[in-house]
Amino acid sequence: MDTIEIMKISEGVEWAAHCCLLLDWMGEDGPVSTARLAAGYGLPAAYLNKQLQPLVKAGILTSTAGKKGGFRLARPLGEVTLMDVLAAIEGPAEAFQCAEIRQNGVWADLPASAFRAPCAIDAAMRGAELEWRRALAARTLASIQSDAELQAPGLRTQVREWYARPRQ
Amino acid sequence: MDTIEIMKISEGVEWAAHCCLLLDWMGEDGPVSTARLAAGYGLPAAYLNKQLQPLVKAGILTSTAGKKGGFRLARPLGEVTLMDVLAAIEGPAEAFQCAEIRQNGVWADLPASAFRAPCAIDAAMRGAELEWRRALAARTLASIQSDAELQAPGLRTQVREWYARPRQ
DNA sequence: GCGCGGCTACTCGGATATAAACTGTCCGAGTAGCACTGG
DNA sequence: CCAGTGCTACTCGGACAGTTTATATCCGAGTAGCCGCGC
Numbered sequence: 001m002d003t004i005e006i007m008k009i010s011e012g013v014e015w016a017a018h019c020c021l022l023l024d025w026m027g028e029d030g031p032v033s034t035a036r037l038a039a040g041y042g043l044p045a046a047y048l049n050k051q052l053q054p055l056v057k058a059g060i061l062t063s064t065a066g067k068k069g070g071f072r073l074a075r076p077l078g079e080v081t082l083m084d085v086l087a088a089i090e091g092p093a094e095a096f097q098c099a100e101i102r103q104n105g106v107w108a109d110l111p112a113s114a115f116r117a118p119c120a121i122d123a124a125m126r127g128a129e130l131e132w133r134r135a136l137a138a139r140t141l142a143s144i145q146s147d148a149e150l151q152a153p154g155l156r157t158q159v160r161e162w163y164a165r166p167r168q
Numbered sequence: 169m170d171t172i173e174i175m176k177i178s179e180g181v182e183w184a185a186h187c188c189l190l191l192d193w194m195g196e197d198g199p200v201s202t203a204r205l206a207a208g209y210g211l212p213a214a215y216l217n218k219q220l221q222p223l224v225k226a227g228i229l230t231s232t233a234g235k236k237g238g239f240r241l242a243r244p245l246g247e248v249t250l251m252d253v254l255a256a257i258e259g260p261a262e263a264f265q266c267a268e269i270r271q272n273g274v275w276a277d278l279p280a281s282a283f284r285a286p287c288a289i290d291a292a293m294r295g296a297e298l299e300w301r302r303a304l305a306a307r308t309l310a311s312i313q314s315d316a317e318l319q320a321p322g323l324r325t326q327v328r329e330w331y332a333r334p335r336q
Numbered sequence: 337g338c339g340c341g342g343c344t345a346c347t348c349g350g351a352t353a354t355a356a357a358c359t360g361t362c363c364g365a366g367t368a369g370c371a372c373t374g375g
Numbered sequence: 376c377c378a379g380t381g382c383t384a385c386t387c388g389g390a391c392a393g394t395t396t397a398t399a400t401c402c403g404a405g406t407a408g409c410c411g412c413g414c
Binding site for chain 2: 007010014015018022041043082091093096099101102104105106109122125128129131132134135145147151
Binding site for chain 1: 358359360361362365366367368369370
C-alpha cells in the first residue's frame with residue numbers, strides 16, 4: 001500500500017459543509033445536537049463536535065447548551081461561502097508560506113533594495129492560490145445546496161423523515 | 169504563541185523551485201552538488217537532497233554521482249511549470265478528498281441513482297482547486313526567473329560570482 | 337612519453353530517528369426542561 | 376389551579392491520548408577523476 005495523499009485538507013471541512021447543509025434542512029426543528037449530526041453521517045460524535053467549534057467562533061453557527069440544545073445556523077446559507085468554512089477550520093493562513101530562503105546565502109550580500117520586491121516564486125504561488133480562494137469565496141453553501149437538491153429532488157423532506165424516524 | 173499555519177504546502181516546494189532557478193543560472197558550469205545548493209540558501213544539505221530526489225524521478229532534474237557530480241536541469245526552464253514542481257513533491261493527489269460521508273447515514277436508503285452525480289460539495293471544491301492548478305500550470309519557471317531578473321538586474325552574474333568565490 | 341590500473345574523494349540514494357500535526361476520546365461546567373411542592 | 380424551586384438529563388467546550396505525516400540526520404553503494412606505475 002503506497003497511496004499518496006499529501007497536502008491534504010482536513011476532513012473537518014467536508015464534515016462542516018455537510019452539517020451546514022443539513023442544519024438548513026432541519027432548521028425549523030430547532031437545534032440539532034452533535035450526536036444526531038454524527039449519526040446522520042456515520043461520524044465520531046465527539047470529534048465532529050470538536051470540528052464544529054471553530055465554526056461557532058467564526059460566527060457561522062450558534063450553539064446552545066442544555067437538554068434540547070445543539071447547533072443552529074447563525075445566518076442563511078446564502079451568506080456563507082466555502083471560503084468561510086475552510087478559513088474557519090484550516091485557519092486564515094495561506095497554504096504556501098515563503099520562507100525567504102533567498103536571503104540566507106547567495107543574496108545575503110545584495111543591497112536591501114533587492115528585497116523590496118517580493119520573491120518571484122512567492123508571488124507566483126500567491127497568485128495561483130488567490131485564484132483558488134476567489135473561486136471558493138464565490139461559491140455560497142446555498143448554491144451548493146441547490147445543486148444537491150437538483151440532483152436528488154425531495155432531499156429536504158427525505159432528510160427530515162430520516163431524522164424523525166426513531167433510531168434503533 | 170498561537171500562530172496558525174495549517175494546510176501547509178511542504179517547504180520542499182519552495183526549495184525545489186529556487187534550486188531549479190539556480191541550476192539554470194549555473195547551468196554552464198556543470199552539475200551542482202547538494203552541498204553547494206544548500207550552502208547557497210542556508211538549508212540542511214541532507215534534507216535538501218531528499219527533497220530533490222522526487223524531481224529526478226519526475227524528469228525535471230538529472231543527477232550524476234561521482235567526484236564532480238550533482239544535479240542538473242533535465243530540460244529548459246521554459247518547459248517546467250510550477251505545477252510540475254508541486255506535483256513532483258506533494259504528489260498528484262488533490263488537496264480535497266471527498267469521503268462520500270453522505271452515503272453513510274441519512275442517504276443510505278436512497279436509490280443508487282442518487283449517487284450517480286458526484287457530491288455537490290466535492291464538485292465545488294474540485295472546481296476551485298482546478299482553478300488553482302490551472303494557474304500553477306500556466307506559470308513556467310522561465311517566466312518566474314524572468315521576473316526575478318527584472319527586479320534585480322545582473323542576478324545571474326552575481327550568483328555565479330558568489331559561487332565562484334571560495335567559501336570560508 | 338603514454339596507457340593502464342588502482343585508489344581516493346566525493347556524489348547520490350535510501351534507511352533510520354525525531355518533532356509536529358492530525359485524528360480520536362474522555363470528562364467536567366453549565367444550562368434548559370421538567371417534575372414536584374406549596375400556596 | 377398556578378407559581379416557584381430544586382433536580383435531572385442532556386448539551387457543548389476544552390483537556391487528554393494515539394496515530395499518521397512531515398522534518399531532519401546518518402551511513403552505504405557507486406562513480407568519476409586522479410595519481411602512480413609499468414611499458
